[in-house]
Structures are given as structure tokens and as C-alpha cells.
Amino acid sequence: MSCLQQEWPEPIVRVQSLSESGVSVIPDRYVKPPSERPNPIISDQPLEVEEANIPLIDLQDLLIGEDIDHGSTIILNQISEACRDWGFFQVVNHGVTLELMHRALEVWRHFFHLPIEDKQVYANSPKTYEGYGSRLGVEKGAILDWSDYFFLHYLPNSIKDCNKWPALPNHMRETIEEYCGQLVKLCGILMKVFSINLGLGEDHLQKSFGGDDFGACMRVNFYPKCPQPDLTLGLSPHSDPGGMTILLPDDHVAGLQVRRGDSWITVKVAPGAFIVNIGDQIQVLSNANYRSVEHRVMVNSAKERVSLAFFYNPKSDLPLEPVKELVTPECPALYTAMTFNEYRLYIRMKGPRGKSQVESLKSPRRIVT
Numbered sequence: 431m432s433c434l435q436q437e438w439p440e441p442i443v444r445v446q447s448l449s450e451s452g453v454s455v456i457p458d459r460y461v462k463p464p465s466e467r468p469n470p471i472i473s474d475q476p477l478e479v480e481e482a483n484i485p486l487i488d489l490q491d492l493l494i495g496e497d498i499d500h501g502s503t504i505i506l507n508q509i510s511e512a513c514r515d516w517g518f519f520q521v522v523n524h525g526v527t528l529e530l531m532h533r534a535l536e537v538w539r540h541f542f543h544l545p546i547e548d549k550q551v552y553a554n555s556p557k558t559y560e561g562y563g564s565r566l567g568v569e570k571g572a573i574l575d576w577s578d579y580f581f582l583h584y585l586p587n588s589i590k591d592c593n594k595w596p597a598l599p600n601h602m603r604e605t606i607e608e609y610c611g612q613l614v615k616l617c618g619i620l621m622k623v624f625s626i627n628l629g630l631g632e633d634h635l636q637k638s639f640g641g642d643d644f645g646a647c648m649r650v651n652f653y654p655k656c657p658q659p660d661l662t663l664g665l666s667p668h669s670d671p672g673g674m675t676i677l678l679p680d681d682h683v684a685g686l687q688v689r690r691g692d693s694w695i696t697v698k699v700a701p702g703a704f705i706v707n708i709g710d711q712i713q714v715l716s717n718a719n720y721r722s723v724e725h726r727v728m729v730n731s732a733k734e735r736v737s738l739a740f741f742y743n744p745k746s747d748l749p750l751e752p753v754k755e756l757v758t759p760e761c762p763a764l765y766t767a768m769t770f771n772e773y774r775l776y777i778r779m780k781g782p783r784g785k786s787q788v789e790s791l792k793s794p795r796r797i798v799t
């Protein structure tokens with residue numbers, strides 16, 4: 431699939447090691463240009479920005495048994511509105527137990543606190559990104575983000591290799607398996623909801639993803655304490671290249687910010703909630719009825735932070751373009767077809783770059799704002 435190189439362009443520095451070394455000044459390569467730094471004083475923001483939050487949606491009455499209740503119009507409408515307006519929402523009563531959510535966060539927190547030698551055996555390369563990493567993108571001299579991560583494939587089975595998942599701490603691999611299995615179910619339900627809300631048959635989007643041949647992977651982000659959090663970011667602005675993301679953020683540390691016009695809204699996570707966001711592939715399939723929205727992560731000097739980002743993606747070699755039911759003379763196709771394999775090469779080479787990639791896919795026939 432990839433034309434990516436085997437090696438990183440510069441020696442890898444673990445951000446966690448840097449943080450734990452007790453430096454009081456961050457190296458220049460983590461210092462963002464002034465226009466890209468986080469807002470220095472949040473309380474300077476207008477009140478409506480400070481108080482704003484992504485929608486919170488209770489899925490309790492969405493299902494009858496395993497099926498979507500098409501009569502649960504309030505919930506369906508809330509999701510529809512959130513996908514069109516915010517590209518982000520949080521869900522509670524989603525079917526995954528609090529115990530599993532907590533266990534998943536804790537095994538990963540434990541992993542990042544293992545001795546460096548235990549983590550180094552999983553060191554990743556830009557070829558597939560699988561394993562323990564400390565940068566996205568392969569551009570020599572790039573300004574880097576203040577985070578380490580672990581990236582793994584869950585589906586399709588042909589590329590899933592549990593031996594590449596951490597063997598420690600105990601129960602890590604079983605926990606990954608159980609957690610990802612539950613999230614696949616939740617994503618399957620949300621795919622149906624999105625299809626219904628777009629006026630398509632319930633299975634339409636899933637079929638466009640390749641039916642049972644869809645993909646799923648997870649990136650666990652670790653944001654160490656940072657002595658100068660106002661100069662850098664844990665993760666630079668980006669939209670997610672895949673279909674949809676289910677994020678489990680740390681329960682006691684905020685950090686995720688979502689773009690809203692010219693402002694960045696700091697997400698306040700409800701207890702037991704997952705954050706759901708639309709990725710670029712669903713923006714393309716929905717012909718921009720749904721929006722993949724830029725987000726970024728701030729770090730802080732007092733607390734480290736862990737987050738689990740589960741990515742639900744289309745089959746990687748299937749060309750994706752707007753579904754024809756959503757293309758009309760008034761709303762012509764906004765994007766040209768591309769496979770997800772081709773698409774994700776961009777972020778893998780350049781690192782997080784706002785929404786520049788999905789914008790560049792726009793068909794020359796029509797420019798939208």
C-alpha cells in the first residue's frame with residue numbers, strides 16, 4: 431500500500447522521557463509558532479465560548495433489542511443536528527460498561543509507565559505506524575507535538591496481529607480485544623443512525639464502507655506533563671482521516687478542543703461518556719452534509735493525560751465518493767473518488783494539518799465554503 435519509508439527522518443525522542451528528565455524549558459522543536467499556540471488565558475474568551483460544549487446525547491432509548499427504534503425521533507434528531515452542526519457529540523448509555531472503560535484507560539496508563547525498555551520493543555516506523563511512537567509525519571525538521579502514542583490495528587483480521595500489541599501489563603491484550611469488540615458494535619449502531627438520518631437505507635453507509643470488510647484501529651495517546659504548555663500542543667489541529675472516531679478521554683484531565691468558527695471550545699466530558707466525531711470519509715460519503723471538524727489537544731504542567739482514539743474506517747482499497755442519493759443538480763458531488771489507503775498517506779507523511787487534505791479533494795467543479 432504505502433510508499434512510506436522504513437525509518438524516521440531524525441532520531442526519536444520519547445516525550446515522556448523528556449518530561450520526566452525535569453527540563454524546565456521545552457526544546458525548540460516542540461515550540462509552535464505564536465499563531466498556533468493554545469489560547470493563553472481561557473477566561474479571556476467571551477462567555478458563550480467559555481460555556482459552550484459539544485452536544486450530550488443519551489442513547490438509552492435508541493434501541494429495541496439490537497435494532498434501531500426508528501420512532502426514537504428525539505435521539506435521531508439530536509444526532510443528526512450534531513453531525514451537521516458540530517461534527518462532534520458525546521454519548522452516554524452507549525452499551526459499554528463503565529468497568530470496561532475504566533479498565534481500558536488503566537491498562538494503557540500502566541503501559542506508558544512501564545520501564546522504557548519494555549516499551550521500546552514495540553517502537554514503530556513510518557511504514558505502518560503500528561506500535562509505540564512519538565511523532566506523526568516524516569518531514570525532517572518538522573515542529574513536533576508534545577505526546578507519545580501506541581497505534582494498533584484491530585480489523586480487518588488480515589492485518590490484525592496481537593503479537594504487535596503490548597504483552598504487559600497483565601490482561602492488556604484481552605482488554606484491547608474486549609474493548610475494541612464493544613466499540614465495533616457501537617460504531618455499527620451509529621453507522622445505521624447516520625444512514626437513517628441522511629435519508630438512506632439503514633445499511634447504506636456500512637455497505638459503502640465495504641460491508642463486513644471495514645477497518646478499525648486504535649491510537650492511544652499519552653500526553654506527559656509539560657513545563658511550558660502555553661508554547662506547544664499535545665496534538666496539532668486535524669480532522670480525522672477515517673470514517674468515525676470514538677474517543678475515550680481521561681476522566682480527570684481536560685485537553686481536547688474542538689473548532690467552532692474562529693474559536694476553540696474546550697470539551698467538558700460527561701461522566702461515563704464517549705466522544706464521537708465524524709471523520710473525513712463520512713464527510714465525503716455524505717457530500718458534506720456531515721462535517722469532520724478540526725480538533726486539537728492542549729497539554730498542562732500539572733497532570734499527564736491519556737486518551738483512547740478508536741477509528742472506524744472504510745475498507746482500505748475501496749474508492750469512496752459522495753453517495754449518489756445525496757448528489758443532485760442543486761448539490762453536485764463535492765469530492766472526487768479516492769481510496770482510504772491513498773487518503774491516509776497524506777497524514778502519515780505530513781502529520782496533522784488541519785483540514786487541508788479533505789479540502790484538497792474537492793472536485794474542481796464546485797468550491798464550497
Ligand SMILES: O=C(O)CCC(=O)C(=O)O
Pocket residue numbers: 649651665670677679685686725726727736737739
Ligand atoms: O486526546 C484527545 O483528546 C484527542 C485525540 C485525537 O484527536 C486523535 O487521536 O486523533
